[in-house]
Amino acid sequence: MPIDAAVVTAAVRSCADVIAEHRHELTKLDSAIGDADHGTNLHRGFQAALVRLPDPGDALPADVLKAVSMALVSKVGGASGPLYGTAFLRAAGAVDGAEHLDASQVADALAAALAGVQQRGKAELGDKTIVDALSPAVDAARASVDAGGGAREALRAAADAAAEGAEATIPLVARKGRASYLGERSAGHKDPGATSTTLLIQTLAEQEGCEA
Amino acid sequence: MPIDAAVVTAAVRSCADVIAEHRHELTKLDSAIGDADHGTNLHRGFQAALVRLPDPGDALPADVLKAVSMALVSKVGGASGPLYGTAFLRAAGAVDGAEHLDASQVADALAAALAGVQQRGKAELGDKTIVDALSPAVDAARASVDAGGGAREALRAAADAAAEGAEATIPLVARKGRASYLGERSAGHKDPGATSTTLLIQTLAEQEGCEA
Amino acid sequence: MKKLINDPEQVVNESIEGFAAAHRDQVTAHFDPTWVVRNDAPVPGKVGIVSGGGSGHEPLHAGFIGPGMLDAACPGEVFTSPVPDQMQPATKAVDGGAGVLHIVKNYTGDVANFEMAAELAEAEGTRVRSVVIDDDVAVQDSSFTAGRRGVGGTVLAEKILGAAADKGYDLDQCADLLERVNNQVRSMGMALTPCTVPQAGEPTFELEEHEMEIGIGIHGEPGRERMPLESADAITQRLVNAVVEDLPFRRGDEVLLFVNGMGATPLMELYIVYRAAERLLADHGITVVRNLVGDYITSLEMAGASVTLLKMDDELTQLWDAPVKTPGLRWGM
Amino acid sequence: MKKLINDPEQVVNESIEGFAAAHRDQVTAHFDPTWVVRNDAPVPGKVGIVSGGGSGHEPLHAGFIGPGMLDAACPGEVFTSPVPDQMQPATKAVDGGAGVLHIVKNYTGDVANFEMAAELAEAEGTRVRSVVIDDDVAVQDSSFTAGRRGVGGTVLAEKILGAAADKGYDLDQCADLLERVNNQVRSMGMALTPCTVPQAGEPTFELEEHEMEIGIGIHGEPGRERMPLESADAITQRLVNAVVEDLPFRRGDEVLLFVNGMGATPLMELYIVYRAAERLLADHGITVVRNLVGDYITSLEMAGASVTLLKMDDELTQLWDAPVKTPGLRWGM
Numbered sequence A, B: 001m002p003i004d005a006a007v008v009t010a011a012v013r014s015c016a017d018v019i020a021e022h023r024h025e026l027t028k029l030d031s032a033i034g035d036a037d038h039g040t041n042l043h044r045g046f047q048a049a050l051v052r053l054p055d056p057g058d059a060l061p062a063d064v065l066k067a068v069s070m071a072l073v074s075k076v077g078g079a080s081g082p083l084y085g086t087a088f089l090r091a092a093g094a095v096d097g098a099e100h101l102d103a104s105q106v107a108d109a110l111a112a113a114l115a116g117v118q119q120r121g122k123a124e125l126g127d128k129t130i131v132d133a134l135s136p137a138v139d140a141a142r143a144s145v146d147a148g149g150g151a152r153e154a155l156r157a158a159a160d161a162a163a164e165g166a167e168a169t170i171p172l173v174a175r176k177g178r179a180s181y182l183g184e185r186s187a188g189h190k191d192p193g194a195t196s197t198t199l200l201i202q203t204l205a206e207q208e209g210c211e212a
Numbered sequence C, D: 001m002k003k004l005i006n007d008p009e010q011v012v013n014e015s016i017e018g019f020a021a022a023h024r025d026q027v028t029a030h031f032d033p034t035w036v037v038r039n040d041a042p043v044p045g046k047v048g049i050v051s052g053g054g055s056g057h058e059p060l061h062a063g064f065i066g067p068g069m070l071d072a073a074c075p076g077e078v079f080t081s082p083v084p085d086q087m088q089p090a091t092k093a094v095d096g097g098a099g100v101l102h103i104v105k106n107y108t109g110d111v112a113n114f115e116m117a118a119e120l121a122e123a124e125g126t127r128v129r130s131v132v133i134d135d136d137v138a139v140q141d142s143s144f145t146a147g148r149r150g151v152g153g154t155v156l157a158e159k160i161l162g163a164a165a166d167k168g169y170d171l172d173q174c175a176d177l178l179e180r181v182n183n184q185v186r187s188m189g190m191a192l193t194p195c196t197v198p199q200a201g202e203p204t205f206e207l208e209e210h211e212m213e214i215g216i217g218i219h220g221e222p223g224r225e226r227m228p229l230e231s232a233d234a235i236t237q238r239l240v241n242a243v244v245e246d247l248p249f250r251r252g253d254e255v256l257l258f259v260n261g262m263g264a265t266p267l268m269e270l271y272i273v274y275r276a277a278e279r280l281l282a283d284h285g286i287t288v289v290r291n292l293v294g295d296y297i298t299s300l301e302m303a304g305a306s307v308t309l310l311k312m313d314d315e316l317t318q319l320w321d322a323p324v325k326t327p328g329l330r331w332g333m
């Protein structure tokens, strides 16, 4: 089964489910070093995305990603709305015109998402943000593809790397986002955005149909 | 030792001590069915009275009582300020001109105090107020004097009657003062004003020199 | 007890000092006895308007001193009515020759202390009239009890009487108007949390997470009834219905709707209550022609709200709309 | 969680509905996307002033809509910045031909969302300039971090820019002025208690009875430091000194002193803080020429306070004194 609009749509639905399931956990993480809304924010965004998904029959993968981007930008707010919104928009751009995605395109989409997040948010690796999960994920996906792996392997590698990156945010002192206001007190807590990024990539890695 | 201005002054000092000692307890009672200030109020008043006491050398008992009245009126506020202030003013009036007080004058002073409280506050026996302690105290003092008792016996009888009257306020539903706003919920709590009245009369009954 | 204070014994003095410093162009504070007066008092020929009561209800009363509202206020200790020594100089200072109106909330202590003060002022040659506000429908009215408390209606009364005095109403007209306002205004309040009197150091009562107090006053006291916490709409319905049925307000009436915060309730929540109240009144056929939403008569840091309705007519509407310039309420100047 | 609400998901909508109903003569609310605009917008020839941010800071921002202050506001979810879909129609609606100024508090989300909105508005032909307020000295400033938060200074900026736009300042002059205000204003806050985001249902942090948080923002977040509770005077000294040293404010400076309550702190306590702050400033040789005391930029029901100082000059003083007529701030009309 190729990664076509139907698979991407199913993946978005799975993401929405996962965020719904973990929203209290994400909000709790955000309560420790932020303002207690990250889970609520993303949940609102993904629920809006479900409503706006195009009919996969007449859509390309990029259309689906663009619809998600629009929903996130117009419903999430906060820091994560524009950041994830930009990520999905850039991912869409990276696979523009494609009817189905191969492993390399999946890796490209992830890399484009990272570039978008960094352009909007100016965060570097180690700032205790989404970048700390997404950046190693991009590297791992690319390495897997370069080693001849398929999309499933690339996504699994990305998910593992993201999880590790998210764990590694715990001791960090935040330099971007709300957690930075806490200074030294931000250390000792896992970053909510890196955690949600990990959940999303893990969901893609488990998605039925991502075998290309 | 006759009950002269010096004894009355000493009694006022003892009252101030007793109120200082019991102020938190009184405030706590007021917190249950009032506004948590009765002990604070009376303490402020009696401390002010101490400062304003005349030199017992050139004063009559009535002068001392009047000074206390003025201090209470101008420092206590709330319901208890005007009520106790009037009580002391009327007590002073009842013993006007006397150099020392005999048992009958003590009983008269208590009766005058009660009349003042009732004129100002319009409370009847059973309304869960100062009157519930002061009114039986007046009756007991009068009965003791009529039976030939001295001032000490009269005050002891008054103190016991006041204590009983204060205990008896517990089941009552208040009809006057702040506790009346609670309606049925005021039942089950001892009235702060009846309690402070009891403390004051008990203090008089223990006062050295009240033997006349 | 967590408070931004220095010494529980000094909270009133220090806050009045801060208040007078912040508003020194408008008011002057006197201490021991404590009273606050507008700088341009007495206003010749105008009836002086004086109020006062326990502290802890800020901005009431001192926050309402200024053109179009009060001439002076007498702040007592926290939740304790002031003493005649305070009202006496305040009353004298604002007598511009037309006499002085005392606006008194119905509490045993307030009534008795103002009564004594009025007697003293009259003895010194100042004409005084006092009117007692008792608008709280949570308390059953009866001639055998202390009667109803004065609560939210007091804020509206002070605004309206300030305007009337400015317009040249004489002392008797002011007193009559105040009685009329009192007859047309009703309030009811509720609390989600207690508050802590600084000198007491402990909360006035304890409430479980899922409980509320209905029928509270403004002194941190428990209400008429403790009950399970409900939605804002359901709570508002309790308050509005009790108020409407009491006067009663009738279909076709025009009212001022005052949603008051007890201290700690976010403005966001007060507007949720306002929304519900306006809708309920519409269902009753009652039109809100003026409103006031915010913390105007508070109970320290208590969380909760009260609803006040004042039946309006042309005279009251004009007086309500008249300019007012006080730290706590201001428009038109 | 004890709140006067119906449904945690609906608090913003319902409170804005109540707000718009209470002030229907002045403002209109639009929903989904949510934005609030003054009824007489656009004012021809005047620069439109738009702000917005997460809800839970009321009266900021919607409470400051009206003549002399904001033309429109975009309320996000509680403590969540609004989305470009809200700023877009608001910006368009208040463009009276002179362009629109966005007043943005410095939070990653606010900045990013306003940035996207400005791009969209420019694409549609509306000239937009944005200035970011970052006055919180509790956060160390650095080009490697998100920088300082926008807090109390925002209220003063909105008032002053509203007046400037009324006076005919053009868009670039408004943006320059706003930058100047931001360069001259500094704030610092503290909390005695946390607050509870309705949708989260639990307090944002836990504090012991004898602890406080110093260096908090306005989103219920913990501060820079947790320390033992101190007296109001000592706490005020911490806040004032941090603010004074940062700019730094110097001997001879004239300032506006803004003592802001975080939500649950009684006005009485804010005036105790004001008293201490004015005295400390006098010790520094700094004169308070204007002041503001009250709850203007809040953090739901958090107890605490912040101190903001704005260095004043003739221009700023005139703009501050200019008439303003909004539900949350009003004088001169």
Ligand SMILES: Nc1ncnc2c1ncn2[C@@H]1O[C@H](COP(=O)(O)OP(=O)(O)O)[C@@H](O)[C@H]1O
Residues within 6 Å of the ligand: A030, A034, A035, A037, A038, A039, A041, A042, A077, A078, A079, A080, A081, A083, A117, A120, A121, A122, A123, A128, A129, A130, A131, A176, A177, A178, A191, A192, A193, A194, D079, D080, D081, D107, D108, D109, D110
């Ligand atoms: N500049 C940035 N670059 C990348 N990610 C960021 C940046 N700023 C914040 N984030 C991420 O956003 C997350 C918080 O998102 P959210 O709680 O939804 O927004 P807000 O902080 O506005 O409340 C943080 O945990 C962090 O991972």
Ligand SMILES: Nc1ncnc2c1ncn2[C@@H]1O[C@H](COP(=O)(O)OP(=O)(O)O)[C@@H](O)[C@H]1O
Residues within 6 Å of the ligand: B030, B034, B035, B037, B038, B039, B041, B042, B077, B078, B079, B080, B081, B083, B117, B120, B121, B122, B123, B128, B129, B130, B131, B176, B177, B178, B191, B192, B193, B194, C079, C080, C081, C107, C108, C109, C110
């Ligand atoms: N009308 C009244 N007559 C007699 N005593 C009264 C009356 N009203 C109140 N009291 C007494 O006053 C006490 C409360 O005093 P206090 O707490 O000092 O004043 P406040 O009620 O104004 O706070 C009550 O416990 C009651 O005994």
Ligand SMILES: [Mg+2]
Residues within 6 Å of the ligand: A030, A034, A035, A036, A037, A038, A078, A178
């Ligand atoms: Mg957040």
Ligand SMILES: [Mg+2]
Residues within 6 Å of the ligand: B030, B034, B035, B036, B037, B038, B078, B178
């Ligand atoms: Mg009391």
Ligand SMILES: [Mg+2]
Residues within 6 Å of the ligand: B035, B037, B078, B079, C054, C079, C080, C081, C109
């Ligand atoms: Mg009292």
Ligand SMILES: [Mg+2]
Residues within 6 Å of the ligand: A035, A037, A078, A079, D054, D079, D080, D081, D109
């Ligand atoms: Mg947020």
